[in-house]
Ligand SMILES: NC(=O)C1=CN([C@@H]2O[C@H](COP(=O)(O)OP(=O)(O)OC[C@H]3O[C@@H](n4cnc5c(N)ncnc54)[C@H](OP(=O)(O)O)[C@@H]3O)[C@@H](O)[C@H]2O)C=CC1
């Protein structure tokens with residue numbers, strides 16, 4: 001990788017923004033150059049603007065940086081812009097940054113469904129970067145582009161699904177039930193009187209996002225590099241719930257394969273264990289050694305015990321067993337603010353640098 005790319009972080013004071021700061025503070029390729037947030041924070045020193053909620057202290061090289069307004073002119077020197085913006089404002093701001101010919105890596109939902117915007121989980125579908133020339137041509141850009149990463153629950157789901165799809169062919173039906181951490185709702189997030197001693201069986205828009213995004217991510221790009229080819233024959237049904245866990249989304253998944261008879265439990269474990277991706281082959285800094293960590297203990301994975309596997313960049317899978325309704329079922333765990341958010345963006349950007357897009 002070429003040395004020292006200047007990066008900006010939009011939404012730097014938020015839950016995802018704080019993860020960006022931790023992942024980038026001593027990064028070998030990216031140097032934090034500019035921080036942006038709302039007008040409530042702009043003009044303040046970062047340490048005074050942020051409600052820091054991480055167990056590690058604010059990095060020394062960041063705490064006195066002045067937070068800027070999220071206007072493209074203030075970030076024009078940046079080689080990369082990471083966005084952890086509130087989705088209510090991300091649409092307009094990220095489009096202005098794209099039009100200013102900046103390379104934007106967004107966590108927000110706003111552009112995930114756009115026909116020329118790659119929706120990339122870095123351990124699954126970095127091949128979707130192939131659409132960047134088409135996007136640049138459409139917007140008349142020289143070096144800028146926008147890519148998004150997926151919804152945090154979708155991110156956890158598609159990593160083992162990709163391993164199974166590669167090994168055993170397409171799947172026709174996916175049932176998934178999530179138990180999502182409160183950090184997924186940002187700060188201050190879910191009121192304590194709603195979540196303490198409780199489970200909330202609804203997260204607005206989450207099920208629809210999972211049901212759409214998995215097909216785009218697990219699909220391909222057409223041979224001319226101009227369009228995505230989503231999987232049209234895979235149906236996903238999601239039920240999403242919020243549970244009193246700080247970080248880490250747990251998901252119970254059942255799958256049905258097109259090819260029958262389905263693989264054995266042992267063959268599934270082997271396929272999950274062997275799975276590798278482009279980010280690993282490129283030896284990217286944040287690439288996990290194992291994209292999928294397998295737990296064979298009967299009571300794992302668990303959020304508190306397994307969310308930091310591979311520094312939060314892996315999906316942990318366990319309890320693979322036969323399903324009496326579909327073919328097979330298993331439990332997975334994803335760190336929602338690392339691989340599910342900032343960790344995906346940074347690893348996507350590392351791949352983009354290796355591919356010469358930045
Ligand atoms: N939390 C998670 O697990 C995941 C979150 N996401 C997505 O990432 C994004 C950020 O989420 P999260 O960090 O949880 O949200 P937070 O609410 O914690 O943070 C939002 C950030 O946006 C900034 N902001 C708010 N309004 C404006 C504005 N008008 N102009 C500029 N900046 C503004 C805030 O700045 P200020 O402090 O000044 O108000 C803050 O930095 C969202 O789009 C979310 O959907 C995606 C995957 C997972």
Ligand SMILES: N[C@@H](CC(=O)OP(=O)(O)O)C(=O)O
Nearest residue numbers: 107108109151152180184185
């Ligand atoms: N909705 C997710 C977090 C999130 O913000 O997702 P998205 O980026 O898809 O809006 C959660 O609550 O855990």
